[in-house]
Amino acid sequence: MSEWNPPRFNASCFVNPRLSPAETSLAAAAPGVVDEEGFARAVAEITRWPDYRPTPLVPLPGLAKTLGIGRLYYKDESGRFGLGAFKALGGAYAVLRHLQNVLGDEVTAADLVAGKYRARTSGITVTAATDGNHGKAVAWGARLFGCRAVIYLHQDVSEGRAQAIAAYGAEIRRIADNYDASVRACATDAAENGWQVISDTSWDGYQDVPRHVMHGYGVMLKEMLDQIPRGEELTHVFIQAGVGGLPAAVAGYLWLELDALRPKIVVVEPEKAACHYASAEAGHPVTVTGKLDTLMAGLACGEVSPLAWRLLDAAGFAFLKIPDDAAIFAMKTLAAGQSDDPPIVGGEAGVGGLAGLIAAAGDAEIKDSLLLTGQSRVLVIGSEGATDPVLYRQWVGRKPEDVLAA
Ligand SMILES: Cc1ncc(COP(=O)(O)O)c(C=O)c1O
Structure with a gap:
């Protein structure tokens, strides 16, 4: 892809006034959501399953430069257990x-x-x-x-x-x-x-199962911390939310592992299903109604998981809502590969965090409020590949296998 400047999308950003101070422990800020023991058991189990293999953490220096940040890492979950997604x-x-x-x-x-x-x-x-x-x-x-x-x-x-x-x-x-x-x-x-x-979502009296689900996602974060170059501390994670289990697992794992050195968590949602954004603004869980017909299908949720929300309310540095065209732009950007970056196949929901980062980079006000600078070291999780290859081709204009063969 030739040189381009980050485009401006119609994104909105809400910086969380209830963010816990760096020195607060997770157990004090959001007790009973996720814990070290739960993550450790999940990691010990899942890493012994047949065909377990860590997914790659791909540095994208070309795209980082275009976006005006220091480093960008893409944890590519498209190959997870042959299912095409981290789930x-x-x-x-x-x-x-x-x-x-x-x-x-x-x-x-x-x-x-x-x-x-x-x-x-x-x-x-x-x-x-x-x-x-x-x-x-x-x-x-x-x-x-x-x-x-x-x-x-x-x-x-x-x-x-x-x-x-x-x-x-x-x-x-x-x-x-x-x-x-x-x-x-x-x-x-x-x-x-x-x-x-x-x-994967919780309700009154139903918390154990969604907690197991979140603990399972910890495998991805453990791998990521093992893969990231030593001494390279992340400053931001842009992470997409549906019901919130994924961002809560990310925020919880990194809080437990890194304490005060944990990165800023930016929760990204489609504008048509931005229940975390609405909840953050209101200061309590808010239901978003309507068709929720975003093309980021995996993120089309109108209600937060209350369990995940408790953690995100304390751990989310900011909440960002983006239009669908930002996701299509991110899919095409990944497929094309910026400078020498390898081509990557990312699905509609999978690129949510990256789409949020691109939208933030193209909006000076949002960029400032997220404290994104030329020194920032950002992680995004590509949570799915082309889980629907027909739709992928429709959005990107190429088949997933042709992108990978390029
Ligand atoms: C590919 C993908 N990414 C992200 C998410 C969001 O995860 P959560 O609903 O736990 O927030 C989903 C949910 O289905 C998904 O399918």
């Missing part, structure tokens, strides 16, 4: 923890994969409502560990994403309404049928 770490881990709850904590993932308890696990049903990736993770986990999955999809989940979930043997149920309605339908049917809901 495998959360949904599948929560399925495992549920089976261990039922069968006993001494039951290992290896036992389950080997089918040692198949007679019992085949009678267990897990269920989830999803924008696509979480449901795929639950379906994959159910197949890996030998139980049944029923997955609820709202009206805007593409047919390609539905088929990708069905391919893991899950039963699919379509709800002719938005994401939040699919969450409620899933919960109602689960209560009637005695199924276990494996949700």
